[in-house]
Amino acid sequence: MEINIERLYKDVEDLGKIGFEENVGVTRLSYSSEYDKGVDLVRNLMESAGLKTYIDPVGNLIGRLEGKSDKAISIGSHLDSVPAGGIFDGTLGVLAGIECVRVLQENGYKNHHPIEVIGFTEEEGNVVGGTFGSKCFTGVPIEESSIPKMEQHGLDMNSVNMARRDPEKYKCYLELHIEQGGVLDNTTTPIGVVNGIVGITRYRATVNGMANHAGSTPMNLRDDALVKTCKMITRLMEIAHLKDEEITCTVGQMTVLPGAVNVIPGKVEFIIELRGKSISANEEIIEQFYEEFRNEGLILKNILSQKETVLDERIIKTIEDCCKEMNIAYRKMYSGAGHDAINMALFTPSAMMFIPSIGGISHSIVEKSLPKDIAIGCQLLLNSIVKLDK
Template sequence: MDINGDRLLKELTELGNIGYKEGVGTSRMAYSETFNQGRNYVKQLMESSGMAARVDEVGNLTGVLKGETDKIISIGSHIDTVPGGGIYDGALGVLAGIEAVRALKSAGYRSRHSIEVIAFTEEEGNVVGGTFGSKAFTGQPQEPDSLQRAVRYNITETDILNARRNPEDYRCYLELHIEQGGRLEQEQIPFGIVQGIVGIARYRVTVAGKTNHAGSTPMNLRDDALVKAAPMITGMMDIARDINSDMTCTIGKIRVEPGAVNVIPGLTEFMIELRCMDTQDIKKAIHKFKSEFQSEDITIENFLWQEATNMDGELMEVFQKCCLGRKTNFCHMPSGAGHDGINMALFTPSAMIFIPSIGGISHNIREESRPEDIIKGSNILLDAIRMIDRQ
């Protein structure tokens, strides 16, 4: 049994054109006009495929094909994008799920489980908060800022509570996604079975100096906050590499005050983000950073801590068997990016599988995956649904 690859590729392009601007990419942020257009497009696909579709109180779209029992195998991802994003991030997992349902129906397959395809809202976090839709779906706590922002879109705390599903109704959750990195392409491996989603920690580092005149203050009398921060930034990178070669460290935001070309910086603030499957190594890294650099002029504040999330071992084996059944190679790997699977794994047994991203590029107009990988990945998703349904 196979999916209709040409139809899937066509629909990925059609959905990608909603919110697309030449030279910029696809902008379909949650709760925007283009997002609503995209969701309506997907809803029509669900209904034309024989699924009962509905939008919940926070904007998640689900389509259900009734099985012999009420226990649900869910497949999904998100359909919101970053500004100027690509057409595959999230959309692949949703449309591949719909295509899998079509393949089952056209083959006359009668599933024991009900099959649900989920198009989560606001995974990206540009509007209300990261994975807002799947947090509501699974009953995970929302960030206080997210609750405040949601009100702007007429979403109340009661709506969020009412969007919660019952985990007892679910057998599992599966997600097909682009890697959004370059490992699979570099190693020429067509599929990555996801072991888990990395833990994330973010820290705000504030370095105090003394604001002074840039021309009349000699170099030996300066207390320059930016100069003091510079070795801390490179030092943090070295610490992360030394503690765990799989850890990533990013310092992508720096603020300098007063921010004038002719004034010595009196304050520098920068953000550290550390990601790793082993969150104990994150703790070791920041402890070493503090021991080397913390002083009375420096404050280090943790403002986000997200534990790593492990995927279900039995479902990983299902994906492995499906890859072997299709005579294709695979590897096991962590996901360095956050996904709705973080919340779904806390709700029901969950598994994810990646296909390669060309050039390792995502969140970009140049985001791309090979058609043959998209089709193969969708067929493996279909095989996994059937294998789980028969268990």
């Protein structure tokens, strides 16, 4: 059984036209008219493939092919985009799932387990909150900050509770996704077999100095908070790199106070984000950083600790076996980005597969994956479904 890459790629392009603006990209935010048009297109594709469809109370689109067992193999990703995004992120995982079902049906394959293809809503978090749809699906708690945003779209906690599914009714979850990074592209590796999703740690850092007149205060008498901050951030990057080369450390937001051109900075606030295989390793970096600079006016406050996601070893082994049978090279790796698999892994045994993103670019109009890589990824997904179904 072979997937039809021309058909799948056309589906990706057709969905990518919804919410697309020339020289800008795709903006298909959850609960918008563009999003609803996208759901209609995907729902029609599901039904044409023989799936029975419904939309749950928070907007997740589910297509189901019945089987003899009561435990479903679920496949999915998300249908929303970031503002001015690309056409592959999220949508590929849903459309590839539909293509797999089409091929099974065309070849007269009788599936033992029901197969569900899920298009989760609001994964990107630009409207209500990140991975909102899969949180509702799996029963992962919703953040308090999401509730007022839900209400703007006619949703409440009753909607959330009604969307929750029974984990006893699921055998596993598979998600095919573009890498959104450059590792596979740079190493010319066609497949990433994902071991897990990184843990994320964020701290708000404050560095205190002394504001003073910029013209009349000699350099040797200054306590410049920004100068100290620059030294601290450089050292933080060194600590992180020495701890683990695969950990990423980012300072992407900074406020300099009082913020006047002729006043020495008296205070700097910035956000530190660490992503790594283990949240404990992230904390060890922060502890060392604080020890080195606590006497220089550094104050730290934790604002996020999102535990790492470990994916299912047995399903990973199944995917690896399929790669070997297909004679395709693969690389075991962690995902540096969040996905609906974070929530699904708490709900049912889950695994992910990556295909290359050209130049490592995503969340952009120039985001692209080649048809040949999409074909390999979708075929691997199909073969894995069949192996798991047996």
